[in-house]
Amino acid sequence: MHNKTTREQIVSVADELFYRQGFEHTSFADIAEAVQISRGNFYYHFKTKDDILDAVINQRLTNTQNMLDQWEMNGETAADRIRRFINILITNRRKIKAHGCPVGTLTSELAKLSHAAKGEANKLFSLFRTWLRHQFTELGCKKDADDLALHVLTFSQGVATLANAFHDEKFMRREVKQMEDWLDSVIANKYKGR
Amino acid sequence: MHNKTTREQIVSVADELFYRQGFEHTSFADIAEAVQISRGNFYYHFKTKDDILDAVINQRLTNTQNMLDQWEMNGETAADRIRRFINILITNRRKIKAHGCPVGTLTSELAKLSHAAKGEANKLFSLFRTWLRHQFTELGCKKDADDLALHVLTFSQGVATLANAFHDEKFMRREVKQMEDWLDSVIANKYKGR
DNA sequence: GTCTATACCTGGATAGAC
C-alpha cells in the first residue's frame, strides 16, 4: 500500500523540491536523484517539465480540497474551522519559516516567469478563498463574506512572507493571536448588524 | 545630467528586470539588449552576475533610505508618515498588481535559491522595520513599537501578494482603508495606557 | 518501464582585438 508508482514518486518529490527550491531552480537532475531514477526515464512519464508542474499543481489542488472537505465534516463550528485555517501558520511554522507559503511563493514565481500555469496555481488561492467565504457566510457575515475571506488570506500571506524573511516564531504566534482576536470581534459585531 | 554611466545603466536596467522577471530568470542577454551593449562588455563593469545583484540591492537600499529620510523631513506627524507608507500600495498599485512587492518577492526568491545575498536583501525589510518602529515610538507606542512595525509590514506584504495573484484593485483599496482605521484605533488606544 | 548515450541550446564567463 505504501508503494507509490514511479509517476507518483516523481510528482511527490517534484512537489517538495518546487516548494523548497522553486520551480525554475529545480532541475530534472535534482528530481532524478531524489527519486533514484535516471534522467531519461522521466520522459516516459512526462513529456516536459511543464507537465510535471501541472501534475504537481493538480496534486496540490486535490490534497487541499480533501483537507478542506475533511475539516468541513469534523462537526466543528464555522468559527472553529476558520481558526483552524489561521493556525496552519503555527502547525507548519518550521516549513513556512524555511520556505514561505507553498501557494504564495509558487504563484509569485510563476507570475515573474509569465508562466502559462499561473492561472492553475491561482486556483489554489481560490480554493481557500471560496472555502473561507463559505465559512463566513455560515457565520452570518453574508454580505462581506468574500472580503473577510480575502482578509484572512492577506494576513496569512503577510505572516508567511515575513516569517520566511526574519525566521521569527514569536512574531508568528503574536500575529496569529491577533488574528484570532480579530475573528472574535467579527463574530461579536455581526449581531450588531454588520 | 541625464546621461548615466554604462555601469549605472546596467544596475538600473537589472533592477527593473529582476523585479519584473526575477533574478534567476533574467539573463545577461536580457540586460544587454535593454542597455544596448554587448554581452562581453558586462565583465568590464561586473565580474559576476552576483555582483550585479549586490549592486542592485545596494542601490535599492540607498534609494529607500533617501525616500524615508525625505518623508522624515516633510514636517508631517508620525501618524501621517505611517499612513504614507501604507499608501505606497495605492501609489504603486499597477506595478504591485503586475509584479508584487519588490522587497518581498526578491527575498522570497533568494531564500529559495539559498543565495548568499539573501541577508543583504533582508536589510531592505529591516530598513522599513526600523523606520516604522521609529514612527510608532514617536507616536508614543514605545513598548510595542517593533511589533506594530512588523504588523504594518505583514499587512503590506499580504496585500501585495494577493494583489499580484488576483489583480484586484478594489481589494487593495479596501484593505488599505482598513489598515488606516486600525492605525487610528492604535493612536486612540495609546492614551488608555497601551 | 528503465537505462545509457547523446543532441542541442542557453547562460555565465574568458581572451584578446580595437
Place this chain on the structure above:
DNA sequence: GTCTATCCAGGTATAGAC
C-alpha cells in the same frame, strides 16, 4: 570601454538498447 569570438557547464529533451 566596448566589441567579437569562444569556451564550458548545466539543463531540457530525444533515440534507442535492454
